Amino acid sequence: MLYKHPLQSSLPIPTGSFYFRCLYMQEILLQYRRFVSSHYFYEGLRLTVSILAPVFAGAYLGHIELGVSAGLGALAVGIVDFAGPVHHRINGMTAAVITAACVTGITHLLAPYTWFTACWIVVAAFAFSIITLFGNRASQLGTAALILLTIFTDEAQQATPWWLLTLLVAGGGLFYFAFSLALYRIRPYKLAQQALGQCIAATARYFEVKAAFYGPSPELNKLNGDLATAHTEANTEQQNVRELLFKTRSIVRESTQTGRALVLAFMELTDLHEAIISSHPNYTLLQTHFEGSALLERTGLVLQKIAGSLTEAAIARQEGNTLPPDETLDTAMVDLQLLFEQTRRQSLTARNLGTFVAMSHVIETLAPLCLHTQRLRTYTAHPPSPRYQRRLDYQRFVTPTRISLRLVFNNLGWQSNVLRFSVRMAVAMLSGYLLSLLMPLGHAYWVLLTIAVILKPAYAITRKRNADRLWGTLAGAVAGAMLLMMVYNHSVLLGFLIAFMIASFSLWRHRYLLSVAFMTAFILLAFHLLRPGNYEPLILDRLADTALGSIIALLTTWLIPPLWERNQVQSLATAALVSVQRYLLIAVEPTAGNDTNNSEYRLRRKNALVDVANLNDAFQRMATEPGTDPGMAAYWHQLVVALHALVANIAALKGLVQKQAIPAIAGRLAQQSGAKLTNAISIMRGNGTLQAPHGLDNNSLQKTAGNLLKQREEELNRGELDGGTRHKLVAAKMLADYMDTIDILSGEAEKTVLKLQP
Numbered sequence: 001m002l003y004k005h006p007l008q009s010s011l012p013i014p015t016g017s018f019y020f021r022c023l024y025m026q027e028i029l030l031q032y033r034r035f036v037s038s039h040y041f042y043e044g045l046r047l048t049v050s051i052l053a054p055v056f057a058g059a060y061l062g063h064i065e066l067g068v069s070a071g072l073g074a075l076a077v078g079i080v081d082f083a084g085p086v087h088h089r090i091n092g093m094t095a096a097v098i099t100a101a102c103v104t105g106i107t108h109l110l111a112p113y114t115w116f117t118a119c120w121i122v123v124a125a126f127a128f129s130i131i132t133l134f135g136n137r138a139s140q141l142g143t144a145a146l147i148l149l150t151i152f153t154d155e156a157q158q159a160t161p162w163w164l165l166t167l168l169v170a171g172g173g174l175f176y177f178a179f180s181l182a183l184y185r186i187r188p189y190k191l192a193q194q195a196l197g198q199c200i201a202a203t204a205r206y207f208e209v210k211a212a213f214y215g216p217s218p219e220l221n222k223l224n225g226d227l228a229t230a231h232t233e234a235n236t237e238q239q240n241v242r243e244l245l246f247k248t249r250s251i252v253r254e255s256t257q258t259g260r261a262l263v264l265a266f267m268e269l270t271d272l273h274e275a276i277i278s279s280h281p282n283y284t285l286l287q288t289h290f291e292g293s294a295l296l297e298r299t300g301l302v303l304q305k306i307a308g309s310l311t312e313a314a315i316a317r318q319e320g321n322t323l324p325p326d327e328t329l330d331t332a333m334v335d336l337q338l339l340f341e342q343t344r345r346q347s348l349t350a351r352n353l354g355t356f357v358a359m360s361h362v363i364e365t366l367a368p369l370c371l372h373t374q375r376l377r378t379y380t381a382h383p384p385s386p387r388y389q390r391r392l393d394y395q396r397f398v399t400p401t402r403i404s405l406r407l408v409f410n411n412l413g414w415q416s417n418v419l420r421f422s423v424r425m426a427v428a429m430l431s432g433y434l435l436s437l438l439m440p441l442g443h444a445y446w447v448l449l450t451i452a453v454i455l456k457p458a459y460a461i462t463r464k465r466n467a468d469r470l471w472g473t474l475a476g477a478v479a480g481a482m483l484l485m486m487v488y489n490h491s492v493l494l495g496f497l498i499a500f501m502i503a504s505f506s507l508w509r510h511r512y513l514l515s516v517a518f519m520t521a522f523i524l525l526a527f528h529l530l531r532p533g534n535y536e537p538l539i540l541d542r543l544a545d546t547a548l549g550s551i552i553a554l555l556t557t558w559l560i561p562p563l564w565e566r567n568q569v570q571s572l573a574t575a576a577l578v579s580v581q582r583y584l585l586i587a588v589e590p591t592a593g594n595d596t597n598n599s600e601y602r603l604r605r606k607n608a609l610v611d612v613a614n615l616n617d618a619f620q621r622m623a624t625e626p627g628t629d630p631g632m633a634a635y636w637h638q639l640v641v642a643l644h645a646l647v648a649n650i651a652a653l654k655g656l657v658q659k660q661a662i663p664a665i666a667g668r669l670a671q672q673s674g675a676k677l678t679n680a681i682s683i684m685r686g687n688g689t690l691q692a693p694h695g696l697d698n699n700s701l702q703k704t705a706g707n708l709l710k711q712r713e714e715e716l717n718r719g720e721l722d723g724g725t726r727h728k729l730v731a732a733k734m735l736a737d738y739m740d741t742i743d744i745l746s747g748e749a750e751k752t753v754l755k756l757q758p
Contacts, residue, residue, distance in 0.1 A: 025276065030311060034201060035506075037318035039083050039194035044506030047078040048498065050176040061197055064530070069165055072151060073172025075102040079144040080137060081180055082509065083195050084244055086188075093177045095270070096144055101170040103145050103202065105150040106709040107653045108162040117153060118433060124149055125429040129422035130458060134403050141454065144428070189258050189322070195244050196266060197318035199237035200310050201375065203273055206230040207307035210276060211281050214300035214595075216292070220283055225637075228616045228644050234273060236612035241266055242606075265317075265379040270316050272372035274605060278651035281358050289355040295343050295714065298336045302366055305332050309373050317615065323377040333370050337363060357733050371617075417563040418659035421457040428455060428556040432549060442549075443541050445460070450549025459562050460621035461756045466512035466550050473546045475513075476520025484528060484535055497525040566629075570756075571638065572618050574684040576611040576643055581677040583608035587654040588670040608647050616640045632756065639752045646745040653738045664702035669739045676746040680753040 035041055051071040058067020077100065080092040103124065111117045128142035148169070160168075184191070209230045212223055245263055290296045309326040316323045340363050348356050411418050428451045436444030454465040487493055500522035508515035520542060528535050583604045617634050622628055 001039065014578050027397075029208045030315070033315050034197075034311075034318070037315060039191055039192070039318075039511065041506045042190075042194065043082065043509075044502045044504070046180060047075070047176075047505045050074040050112070050172075051501070052077060052498065054172050054175060062579060065160070065421045066164075066168055069160065069168040070172030070175070071103075072148060073100050073169035073174075074176035075099075075172075076144040076148050076169070077173040077176045078180075078505075079147070080140050081176070082137070082140065083191055083240060084137065086184060088137060089184075089714075090181070092141065093173075093180065096141055097170055097173040097177060098143050099141060100148055101175050103148050104152055104169040105162055105166040107266075108160075108165055111510055113155055114437065118430060121149065121153075121433050122431050123454075125426040126422045128412070129425040130147060130408060130418060132421065133396075133407050133418050138403075142283065143588075145450040146425075149451060150445045150452055154443070154445045175609070185279045186415050192241075192244055192262050194318045195241050195312040196262060196269075197239045197316075199234070199266070200269060200314035200317060202234040202237040203276075204310035204314065204382055205235050206273070206308040207276060207303050207310065210279070211300040211303035211307065214286075218283070218287070224644075226643050228640055229620070231277070231609070231644065232592050232616050232620075238270065238273070239704065242463065242693065250666075251688040253565060261379045265376055268372055268375050269377070270602075270606075272417050272480070273609075274371065274651045275405050276366065276611075277366050277370060277648045278655055279369075280648035281643060282360050285358060286362070289352060290359065293358065295336075295339060295345070296341055298332075299362060300365070302329075302332050302336050302370075305329050306369055306373050309377065313373070313380065316377075321380065322735060323375060325374050327502075329370055329373065333366060336366070352734070359521045359735050365652075408685055415563070417457050417568070420562055421455070421558060424556050424560040424562075425451075425455050427560060431556065432552050435548065435552070439548075441554075443542065443545055446545035447549040447552070450546050451553050454550065455553050457562060459564070459620055460558060460624045462553065462557055463486060463624065464552055465512060466592055469516055470545060470550055472513045472516025473520050473543060476517040477524065477543055479517065480521040480524035481535070481539055481547050484524070488530060492523050493529060495524045497529070500525070507592060564625055564627070565618050566625065566627075566632070568623055569615070569618045570684055572611070572615045573639060573753075574681055575606075576615045577677055577681045577684065577753075578606070579607040579611040580643055580646055580650070581674050581681070584650050584670055584674055584677070588667045607649075608650075612640070612647055615643065635752055635755050639756070642745050642748045642752065646742060646749065649738050650746065651743045652734075653742065656738065658736055664714050666735065672745040673739075673743045676743075676750045680750040683750070683753045683757060 051074050054070035055064065055067040058064045058070070076732075077096040079087055080096040090133050091174050107117075119223065121283065125146065128145045131142050132139040152165070206227070209223060209226045212218055212226075213220070226251065245266055252325075261288060285505050288446050305326075309329050312326075313323060315321075340359065344356055344360075390480060410416075429448055432447045432451050436447050441447065450469060454462060455463060456462045483493070485494060487496070500518045504515045504518035504522060506515075507518065523542070524535060524538060527538050586604050586637065589601075619633075619640050623633050
């Protein structure tokens with residue numbers, strides 16, 4: 001068996017070797033450092049402390065049940081407190097405290113009256129689902145409210161007076177609020193640093209996929225799909241950082257070195273992302289000529305070293321450490337350039353000149369990538385001076401969050417996916433409650449709890465959560481049972497409980513299956529510590545209740561189906577086509593790099609990347625939906641790949657425009673390609689009027705490149721490896737090829753859209 005370390009080497013290493021074990025341990029250590037320095041871990045640790053503090057206080061005073069109630073209030077507020085601008089977090093936590101108190105009081109008062117409780121469940125389930133319209137934080141607020149509602153329908157919670165229970169929940173929520181805000185005041189930039197670190201790490205994964213294109217016998221179709229997925233992940237992280245940085249006034253004012261470094265590092269990262277996207281050569285041509293050579297291997301190694309350097313920068317940013325420049329990266333780049341020159345002198349002929357031109361351009365694009373990477377590392381140690389600022393209208397890059405009742409009224413039709421989700425949640429919660437009354441369930445509220453956390457507006461997410469909940473519960477039950485059979489010391493069990501809580505709360509936003517496994521284990525330990533005895537009935541109850549809740553959620557999803565992604569993906573495709581077209585047109589403007597137009601260029605670039613990523617995300621969900629036509633899904637995938645490649649070539653074209661003046665014909669060719677995208681947009685929108693083709697061709701650019709190619713061949717025949725036309729040929733050939741590729745991809749997008757029409 002062979003192993004290829006993702007960050008250090010592209011050479012296969014025997015898994016039994018000592019070097020392999022060292023690399024494997026190094027990778028484990030990197031993953032551990034990334035996790036414990038991430039905002040996910042900090043969130044899990046913060047939430048665990050906030051929940052256990054009132055529980056331990058209640059146990060010390062001899063009223064642990066009161067401490068548990070306060071801990072539930074902290075849990076509800078903590079669910080809403082995820083990474084984002086501080087004023088959004090404060091608003092969310094304030095709403096969560098008020099909502100938690102109201103839900104607790106009303107549920108407790110109505111709990112003795114079955115039919116009133118049933119009506120309250122329907123109203124609350126609908127109301128706390130419809131607020132999903134107002135964004136992710138509002139959606140999490142609804143989830144927190146429903147979790148409290150399900151827990152306080154349990155008879156065991158009804159022994160405490162309603163007013164005392166309400167005060168305890170509100171008090172626990174306020175305790176979490178104060179604790180979280182205090183941590184922010186102590187380290188105001190910590191969350192932004194962690195989010196930026198996550199974003200850098202996602203970009204590093206994109207480089208890892210890119211490096212695989214230069215490996216032996218790459219599967220190009222699979223790698224193109226992996227590349228689109230990696231782009232979507234990186235774009236999601238960029239959106240999170242963009243919201244956090246640009247909506248936090250103390251950061252964008254750049255009044256401190258730390259804030260200025262965060263903003264400039266993020267802008268450097270977006271430039272790096274564009275630069276790696278623009279590196280999109282003809283891999284088939286390179287593999288055909290250079291297959292098995294050290295040149296491709298070294299190219300992949302440089303990309304892997306960039307990924308490794310970025311991973312180190314991500315961890316350093318999250319930990320708040322400093323980094324020196326990566327000398328090994330510069331050395332690897334110099335070695336690659338020397339190897340290319342050596343290979344060129346040994347193997348370059350008039351017949352393979354085109355291949356060497358393409359490889360030369362690849363080498364040239366790697367140098368800026370190394371420069372951007374070194375700057376990112378430098379920002380961790382030497383923040384930029386106050387004079388070094390980049391002009392940018394930050395407010396144009398974020399979407400304002402508005403809460404309006406008009407939005408609710410506009411979504412009261414059956415064509416609204418959120419309305420369908422709200423009705424589905426109400427029906428599922430009511431069904432679960434009624435079944436829990438009819439069936440002899442030991443912990444009936446677990447049925448409702450399962451429904452509340454796994455039902456989501458999108459079918460694909462609901463199905464995945466359903467499976468993760470079932471398998472995670474089973475794994476956690478087995479792990480908890482084994483632990484209870486082997487460990488009898490309550491102090492040791494308490495230690496495991498705390499560790500499992502931290503792990504569960506750290507993973508629940510991005511690794512739900514593992515989170516459920518740890519959650520099930522710590523719930524079993526908690527019940528055993530509170531009421532020692534036979535734990536087998538508890539495990540069976542947990543499994544049965546979770547299974548029943550999952551079945552109800554699945555049945556209601558089929559009974560009240562969501563709007564399928566295949567019916568919504570068209571609007572996302574239209575938005576992506578519009579953004580890519582606008583990005584193409586500004587990329588060929590000579591003034592796009594000037595300060596006066598830099599914001600507009602960056603905005604169009606951001607919109608194109610975001611919209612293509614959104615389309616790919618929707619396609620991935622659509623591919624898992626029942627009833628999706630595989631043939632149509634293949635066309636959608638073809639469109640996603642074409643748009644991703646189109647964005648890559650536009651970015652590369654922009655790089656040429658910045659370096660040299662381009663002929664006017666390039667602008668007209670870009671207009672012609674834009675017209676094809678306009679036709680695709682019109683077809684998507686159902687408009688009958690299409691633009692006629694301009695009739696332009698790329699003959700003049702190709703002719704210029706052809707003439708330079710002939711001159712270069714003559715130079716080579718004379719033995720002049722470094723003749724005067726060498727660099728001119730690379731620039732002219734790249735410009736002609738990019739314009740050809742952009743026109744072909746635009747036409748492919750237009751034809752694919754025609755195939756997608758019924």
